[in-house]
Amino acid sequence: MALVIVIIGITNIFNDFGLSSALIQKRKTLQIHYSSVFYFNITIGLLLTSVTFLSANLIGLFYANETLTPITKAMSLLFIINAFGNVSTIRLRKELSFSALTKSNLLATLLSGSLGVTLALHNVGVWSLVAQALSMAFFYNIIIWKVAKWTPILNFSWKALTQLWGFGFRMFLSAIIASIFERIDILAIGKIVTSATLGYFERAKSLNAMLVQYSSGSLIEILFPALSKIQNDLPKFQGIILKMIGITSFVSFFFTGSLFLISDEIIIMLLSEKWSPSIEFFKLFVITGYSYPISAILVSALSCRGNSRSFLRLEIYKAAILSINIATLYLSGVQAYLYCMIINSLSMLLLNILFTSNEIRVPYMSIAKPIIIQMLISIISVAFAIFSSRIITENLTHFFIIKLLIFTLLYLSANSSIKTDAYIYLKKLLFMLKIHENEK
Numbered sequence: 385m386a387l388v389i390v391i392i393g394i395t396n397i398f399n400d401f402g403l404s405s406a407l408i409q410k411r412k413t414l415q416i417h418y419s420s421v422f423y424f425n426i427t428i429g430l431l432l433t434s435v436t437f438l439s440a441n442l443i444g445l446f447y448a449n450e451t452l453t454p455i456t457k458a459m460s461l462l463f464i465i466n467a468f469g470n471v472s473t474i475r476l477r478k479e480l481s482f483s484a485l486t487k488s489n490l491l492a493t494l495l496s497g498s499l500g501v502t503l504a505l506h507n508v509g510v511w512s513l514v515a516q517a518l519s520m521a522f523f524y525n526i527i528i529w530k531v532a533k534w535t536p537i538l539n540f541s542w543k544a545l546t547q548l549w550g551f552g553f554r555m556f557l558s559a560i561i562a563s564i565f566e567r568i569d570i571l572a573i574g575k576i577v578t579s580a581t582l583g584y585f586e587r588a589k590s591l592n593a594m595l596v597q598y599s600s601g602s603l604i605e606i607l608f609p610a611l612s613k614i615q616n617d618l619p620k621f622q623g624i625i626l627k628m629i630g631i632t633s634f635v636s637f638f639f640t641g642s643l644f645l646i647s648d649e650i651i652i653m654l655l656s657e658k659w660s661p662s663i664e665f666f667k668l669f670v671i672t673g674y675s676y677p678i679s680a681i682l683v684s685a686l687s688c689r690g691n692s693r694s695f696l697r698l699e700i701y702k703a704a705i706l707s708i709n710i711a712t713l714y715l716s717g718v719q720a721y722l723y724c725m726i727i728n729s730l731s732m733l734l735l736n737i738l739f740t741s742n743e744i745r746v747p748y749m750s751i752a753k754p755i756i757i758q759m760l761i762s763i764i765s766v767a768f769a770i771f772s773s774r775i776i777t778e779n780l781t782h783f784f785i786i787k788l789l790i791f792t793l794l795y796l797s798a799n800s801s802i803k804t805d806a807y808i809y810l811k812k813l814l815f816m817l818k819i820h821e822n823e824k
Contacts, residue, residue: 385513387447387582388455390570392436392462404474406548413478419536420544422471429467436460451510458514462521469525472532488527496520561699569721572713585718587655588665592673622746625685627809630754632677634806637762638795640674645769645787668722672729674762678755682736686743698739702732757804765794 403421407413437460444453476485500516508515570589573582643650647667651659687695709728713721733755741748769791799807 385455385510387443387449387570388452388459389517391443391456392459403545403548404470407471407474408478414544415537416539416541416544417548418471418475418534419539420541421474421548422536423540424545425467425470426464429464432463433460436463455510455514459517461518465518465521465525469528471536472528472534475534476528476532484531485528488524488531491527492520492524495523561703568710569713572710573718581718584659584662585665587659588651588662588669591650591654591662591666592669618744621685622744625681625740625744626746626750627805628681629678629751630804630806631809632681633755633758634799634804634810636674636677637758638792640670641762641766641769641791641795642788643670643673644766645791646784649784664719665722668719668726671726674759675729675733679733679736682740682751685740686736694739694743698735701735705731705735754804754806757802758799758806761795761798765791765798768794 403424407417407421437457440453440456440460443456444450473485476482496516496519499519500512503512503515570582570586573585644667647670648660648663651663651666655662683695686698705728709721709724712724734752737748737751737755740746741751769787772790796807
């Protein structure tokens with residue numbers, strides 16, 4: 385299932401060739417733009433479903449696993465199902481209707497999750513995951529059509545598509561590069577190690593990806609359309625980006641440190657002891673997690689300014705760095721690959737800072753300074769929390785709570801002592817919220 389999801393994920397990039405991003409970035413969009421993209425998506429969705437369905441046998445042969453063939457055929461339906469709701473989702477994102485999107489996603493998740501769990505309890509096996517994935521897409525598209533209250537007009541225009549194409553095509557190429565290198569490790573590991581190792585690796589990666597999606601993934605969805613609205617007001621744009629970098633660095637390094645300290649407990653509590661080999665993988669993934677929310681802001685700042693050429697060049701540089709890491713996977717194994725990922729995540733963050741600082745005309749160190757400060761505070765706080773908690777005892781029932789408490793106190797105390805901008809701002813915000821709550 386891990387292999388099939390990766391294949392579907394990479395192929396899914398071809399669904400609209402970056403036109404969705406272009407619709408959000410373009411300041412003035414007409415009904416003809418939305419309708420043309422809708423019909424284009426349906427056509428591409430049908431094509432991708434057909435190609436993936438017909439390629440299922442080859443995928444099974446490549447991995448010498450016949451089980452992959454019927455699963456791939458079934459999962460190929462995702463392309464055509466998702467094509468129907470894509471434009472409705474884009475319209476809601478552009479209008480900043482994130483409450484409607486969240487409710488739609490939550491309801492679809494509950495319905496499909498209930499179906500998947502029910503089938504799993506009836507010993508359907510891997511097909512319960514297939515049913516969950518397909519029903520999730522089906523329920524979401526029905527709900528989003530009802531919520532968005534949008535229907536396409538019976539008109540299609542190549543001219544409308546070409547108006548979006550300049551920005552969209554470069555974003556599409558960027559998405560292809562990012563998607564392939566984000567998922568290629570699963571494909572490679574599935575070929576060179578045992579399926580058990582792949583399972584432990586994929587479980588750790590997917591758990592970390594879930595945390596990333598609900599932080600940086602959600603951040604991009606909100607920031608991109610919001611920043612696109614003020615892209616021409618550079619001073620205001622610069623101020624918002626710098627403030628967001630400071631706050632996000634503060635929050636990101638706090639959660640990265642916290643998750644690293646309780647990685648063992650998270651895996652065992654959520655997945656049970658039998659998944660304990662995933663713990664080391666998860667810890668290494670968590671260490672790289674700090675960069676995702678920060679990079680989400682930087683990437684949103686770069687893309688919403690409309691400079692898709694610079695965005696594509698950035699992705700090519702990142703791909704070159706990741707290529708070295710994939711070579712490490714083949715030469716030295718999974719653990720060496722993950723240790724290299726820690727270095728790579730820092731390198732790619734530095735690249736994001738460089739490109740964004742040039743685009744929005746802000747000094748490099750103005751962006752990098754709050755990140756470096758929070759990184760040092762987090763590393764020192766984690767090290768001290770591990771050392772001091774071991775002195776107390778590791779035999780306490782709630783040992784992980786002590787580690788978390790020590791880390792939290794140290795992290796907040798350090799920020800308070802040096803009076804970081806993010807700490808002062810968040811403290812004022814909490815104070816204002818408290819006053820507002822008392823007035824109620």
